Amino acid sequence: MSFGVVMLCHTALDRAAQVARHWARHGCPVVIHLDRRVPDRERDGLVQALTDLPDVRFSDRVACEWGMFGLVQATILAASRMLADFPQVGHVFLASGSCLPIRPVRDLERFLDANPHTDFIESVTTADVGWTVGGLNKERFTLRFPFSWKKQRRLFDLYVRLQRRLGLHRRIPDGIVPHLGSQWWCLTRASLEAILKHPDRSRYDRYFRRVWIPDESYFQTLVRQVSHRVESRSLTLAKFDFQGRPHIFYDDHLHLLRQSEAFAARKIWHSADLLYQTFLQNAEHAPRPAPNPGKIDRLFAKAVQRRVKGRPGLFMQSRFPNQGRGGNQSAAPYGVFEGFDALFQDFRPWLAQAVEGRVHGHLFASERVQFATGEAVFKGGLSDSATLRDYNPRSFLTSLIWNTRGETQCFQFGPSDVQEIAKFIAQDPNAMVFAVTGAFAVPLWRSGRSAHEVRGEVARLQKIEADLIALVDSPESKARMRRWTLGEFLENPAEPLQVIVDMLNPRVRQRRADLPRLLPLAGFSSFLQDLRNQGMQPVLMGDMPETLDSLPNGRAPVMSQPVE
Amino acid sequence: MGILQSYKLRWKRKRLVFRAFRKRRQLRQVTDRMQGLPSQPILLFSTMRNERIRLPYFLDYYRKLGVDHFLIVDNGSDDGTRDYLVDQPDVSLWSSTAGYKQSRYGMDWVMHLLRRHGSGRWCLTVDVDEFLVYPFCETRPLRALTDWLDSTGTRSFAAMLLDMYPKGAMHEHPYREGQNPFEIAQYFDSGNYTIRKNWPYLNLWIQGGPRARLFFTDQPKQAPAMNKIPLVKWHRSYAYVSSTHMLLPRGLNLTYETGGGEKPSGCLLHAKFLDTFALKAEEELKRGQHYAESQEYRAYRQGIALERDLWCGWSEKYINWRQLEILGLMSKGNWA
Numbered sequence: 001m002s003f004g005v006v007m008l009c010h011t012a013l014d015r016a017a018q019v020a021r022h023w024a025r026h027g028c029p030v031v032i033h034l035d036r037r038v039p040d041r042e043r044d045g046l047v048q049a050l051t052d053l054p055d056v057r058f059s060d061r062v063a064c065e066w067g068m069f070g071l072v073q074a075t076i077l078a079a080s081r082m083l084a085d086f087p088q089v090g091h092v093f094l095a096s097g098s099c100l101p102i103r104p105v106r107d108l109e110r111f112l113d114a115n116p117h118t119d120f121i122e123s124v125t126t127a128d129v130g131w132t133v134g135g136l137n138k139e140r141f142t143l144r145f146p147f148s149w150k151k152q153r154r155l156f157d158l159y160v161r162l163q164r165r166l167g168l169h170r171r172i173p174d175g176i177v178p179h180l181g182s183q184w185w186c187l188t189r190a191s192l193e194a195i196l197k198h199p200d201r202s203r204y205d206r207y208f209r210r211v212w213i214p215d216e217s218y219f220q221t222l223v224r225q226v227s228h229r230v231e232s233r234s235l236t237l238a239k240f241d242f243q244g245r246p247h248i249f250y251d252d253h254l255h256l257l258r259q260s261e262a263f264a265a266r267k268i269w270h271s272a273d274l275l276y277q278t279f280l281q282n283a284e285h286a287p288r289p290a291p292n293p294g295k296i297d298r299l300f301a302k303a304v305q306r307r308v309k310g311r312p313g314l315f316m317q318s319r320f321p322n323q324g325r326g327g328n329q330s331a332a333p334y335g336v337f338e339g340f341d342a343l344f345q346d347f348r349p350w351l352a353q354a355v356e357g358r359v360h361g362h363l364f365a366s367e368r369v370q371f372a373t374g375e376a377v378f379k380g381g382l383s384d385s386a387t388l389r390d391y392n393p394r395s396f397l398t399s400l401i402w403n404t405r406g407e408t409q410c411f412q413f414g415p416s417d418v419q420e421i422a423k424f425i426a427q428d429p430n431a432m433v434f435a436v437t438g439a440f441a442v443p444l445w446r447s448g449r450s451a452h453e454v455r456g457e458v459a460r461l462q463k464i465e466a467d468l469i470a471l472v473d474s475p476e477s478k479a480r481m482r483r484w485t486l487g488e489f490l491e492n493p494a495e496p497l498q499v500i501v502d503m504l505n506p507r508v509r510q511r512r513a514d515l516p517r518l519l520p521l522a523g524f525s526s527f528l529q530d531l532r533n534q535g536m537q538p539v540l541m542g543d544m545p546e547t548l549d550s551l552p553n554g555r556a557p558v559m560s561q562p563v564e
Numbered sequence: 565m566g567i568l569q570s571y572k573l574r575w576k577r578k579r580l581v582f583r584a585f586r587k588r589r590q591l592r593q594v595t596d597r598m599q600g601l602p603s604q605p606i607l608l609f610s611t612m613r614n615e616r617i618r619l620p621y622f623l624d625y626y627r628k629l630g631v632d633h634f635l636i637v638d639n640g641s642d643d644g645t646r647d648y649l650v651d652q653p654d655v656s657l658w659s660s661t662a663g664y665k666q667s668r669y670g671m672d673w674v675m676h677l678l679r680r681h682g683s684g685r686w687c688l689t690v691d692v693d694e695f696l697v698y699p700f701c702e703t704r705p706l707r708a709l710t711d712w713l714d715s716t717g718t719r720s721f722a723a724m725l726l727d728m729y730p731k732g733a734m735h736e737h738p739y740r741e742g743q744n745p746f747e748i749a750q751y752f753d754s755g756n757y758t759i760r761k762n763w764p765y766l767n768l769w770i771q772g773g774p775r776a777r778l779f780f781t782d783q784p785k786q787a788p789a790m791n792k793i794p795l796v797k798w799h800r801s802y803a804y805v806s807s808t809h810m811l812l813p814r815g816l817n818l819t820y821e822t823g824g825g826e827k828p829s830g831c832l833l834h835a836k837f838l839d840t841f842a843l844k845a846e847e848e849l850k851r852g853q854h855y856a857e858s859q860e861y862r863a864y865r866q867g868i869a870l871e872r873d874l875w876c877g878w879s880e881k882y883i884n885w886r887q888l889e890i891l892g893l894m895s896k897g898n899w900a
Contacts (some may be wrong), residue, residue: 241898242898243716245716247900248711248712248715250700250703250704250708251704252700252703252704269704269708269711271705271707271708299900300900302900303896303897303898303899303900304898306825306895306896306897306898307821307825307826307827307897307898308823308824308825309824309825310824310825310826311892312824314826315759316724316757316826316829316892316893316895317722317723317724317768317770317791317819317820317829317893317894318722318819318820318821318827318828318829318894318895318897319820319821319824319825319827320759320761320768320820320821320822321821321822321823321824322822322823325822325823325824326824327822375877377777377876377877377878378878379755379878380753380754380755380756380878381753381754381756381772381773381774381777381876381879381880382755382756382878383756383776383777383781385777385781385782387781387782387783387784388776388777388780388781388784391758391784391785392758392759392760392784395757395759395760396758399755399756399757400755402755402892403754403755
C-alpha cells in the first residue's frame, strides 16, 4: 500500500514542481491540478520541469475561484485521475502548491500503513465550529452564493442580505448533515471512491455548487456517509489569522516546523529558501527534535491577540484606540494623590516605601514637571518641560505609565496644577485617586499670610478642586476614588493611609507600623473661621476635629482602630 | 466628514499630482537602468544633495533588504555624489538644479518618478539618512513584507522616524565612508512621543524624541513630525502631501488600528546626527532651502553651538527591531 498526492496549484509553480519532485522521488504518485487561469506558457514550464517523472500526472483543468465550487471540482478531477491511474494507491493526500512536507515521506507512509482504513479529515458539525470568520456558519449551507466574495464583494453582501430579509432558505438535501473542516485531508481509496461513485452525487454536486466555500465542507460532509473510521484532524498544519487568511511560514519558523506533529505545512512563502532546502533535501535523515505543537499554536494565537486587542495602554503609530476601545486607558494602575503632601513632612518617601513604587511630586505643576528624583529627564526621555508636557498631557501621562511598566507610579496632584489631564484621569480605569479635600488650604495658612490676603486664592482653588472631585465622582468616571474631607482625615489619618497601601500594593498583607509625620496644625481651625468671617465659605474641608490643636505635632499619628 | 471636505481633498490631490507633472521639466535623466527588472520590483525613491560619504552604506543596506532598483534625483551635488551614482548598476539617476524648496523639498520630483515608474509596484520613499527597520527584517527580506501586505490587501506601511544619536558631541566620532552609522549613533529616545490625529488627513501626527526634548521645549508645536508612511503600493493617482508624512487619498493614512489592536509597523532609523550634521546645518542655513525657513536647522545650530549632547541618562541603546517592538515603538501586528 502506498499513498498518492493530489496537488492543487495556481502560483509559484517552480516551488510546486520542487515539491512534486520530492513526493515522486520517494515513490508517491502525484496528480497536479493547475488552475485553468494559469497561462499556458507557465503550464508548459511546469510540465517541462516534471517531464522526467512518469508518476507525475496532470489532471484536466478548471478555474478555481476562492470560495467557489471550482476548487472542489478540481479536487474531484485530480482525485479521480489518481484512483484510475494508480491502482496501488491506498490513501490520497490532498495538498496545495504552497504546501511543504515537513516530515520524511517515509514517516507518513508508515503512519498511513498503520492506519489503512482511517480517513484523516477535519470534519465538525456547524454547531461545533468555533473558527469560521465573518458570521457565516450555518448560513453557508442554507443561503445561495453565486457571487465571488473576493471579486464581487458588494453583490455578495447584497445578495446575502436580500436572502436574509426575504427569509429565503435552501433545503439541505436528505441524508446530509453539514460538516466543516480544513480543506486539506487524507482519505482512503475506499472512502474516496464511495464519495465519487455515490448514486446521489449529481444531486449533492448541484447543492454544493451554491454553498459558500464548499472546499471546506464538500468532502467533510460526504465522508460522514461513507466512511467507517473518520479521524477528525488534518495531517496538514495550517494556521489562520483573525480574518480567516492563512498564516505564512518563513525561514525563521524552521525550528517551530520541525517540532510540529503534522506531516505537511501550509502556506510556505515561495522564497523561503531555507525551509524548502531543509525539508526537501536534508529532512529525510535529520533527527527531529521532540514534537511541541503547542508552541506553534501559541505563536499564532499571540499574533491574533496582538492584532485584535493589542497592548493595553500603548499609544503608538499603529495602535491608537478610540475612546470606547481602550483609548482612555493607561498601561498599569497608578495613584493620584490630592492634598497629602500638604499635610505631612515626609509623605513621599514614606509612600514610596509602603507601596514599593515610584512617587513623583506634582507631575502637572505649572512651572515644571516634578519627577521623583528631581531629574530634568525621566525614563523614556520624558522632559520636565511644562510646555512640552502641556502640549499633549495625555501622551505625557500614558507614556510615563507605559515607560515604567512593572513599577507602580504615584504622583501628587492639586488644584494649583494644570488641570487639563483631569478628564483623562477620570476616564482611566487604571487611575486610583486619593483625595483629602480642602488640604490645599494648609500651605496657604502656613505661608503666614492673613485670611484676608488669601481668601481669593482659597476660593479659586476650592472651586477647582470641587470640579475635579465632581469629575472623578461622576457616574461616567472609570477611575477609582477614595476621598476624605480634611476633617475626617485628621480624625484618624492611619486608617486612610492603610487603605491606600492596600489598594496600591495589595500583595503586602501586613500592616505598616510606621506612618508619615503630620505637620503641626494647631491654629488651622481658627484660620478657617477667619475665612468664614471674611465671607468666604470653606466647604471641602469638613469639620475640623476638636482635638486638632492638641494633635501630636510632628509625630506619627497612632493607629487607633483595626482596619476592616 | 462632509462631501465638501472630500471634494476639497480630491482637488488638493489632483493639484499635487499636476504640480509634480509640471515639475517634470526640471528633471534631466542621467542614467536609465530599468531594463530587465523583475516583474514586480521593489523600488526605492530618493532625492539627495551632497551625500557622497553616506551613499555606499545606504545603497548596500537597502540592497540587502531586497530593493531591486533605486530611482534617485540628484539636486546639484558637487561632492561626487552624482559620479558615484552614475556608476551603480542598479541606480537610475535624474538630476535637477532647480530649487529644493520650490519643488516641495524634492517631493514633486519624486512624485513624478513615482507616477511614471512606481504605479502598481511597492515603492519605498526615503531620505539618504533613513534606514527602514520592520518586523523580522533580519530574517525576512522586504519582499516577504510586501507579499504579506498584498495578501492582506494593505496598500501602505507606516514606519515612524526614530532619531538616533551618539553619546557625546557629534564631532567626537567622525563617520567613515561605508560605515554603519548606527555604530556611532547608537542611542534613541524610547518613550517621549506625542500623538494626535491629524484632521482632515486622518493620519497620526507624532512628535517627540531628542529634537523635541532639547530644541523645541518652548515651541513644541514646531517640533518635527516623526510619523512617516514610506512604503506604498503606488498608484498614479496617489500623492504625498508633506514629505512622506501623509498621503492622499487619505485612506492610505489609516495605518493604525482604532479598535484596540495593533497593525504591523516599522521604524525609520534616522542617522542625521553624525559629525556630518554640523556641516549640513551650516550649508542648509545658507541655502535657506529647508523646511520652515530652516527654522529647524537654526534651532539645531543654537543647540550645537552650546555643544549640546543629545544623550541623556535615559537614552536607550539600540539593539534590534525586537527591542523596538517591546518598547512599543513598532509592532508585528498579526504578522507572525
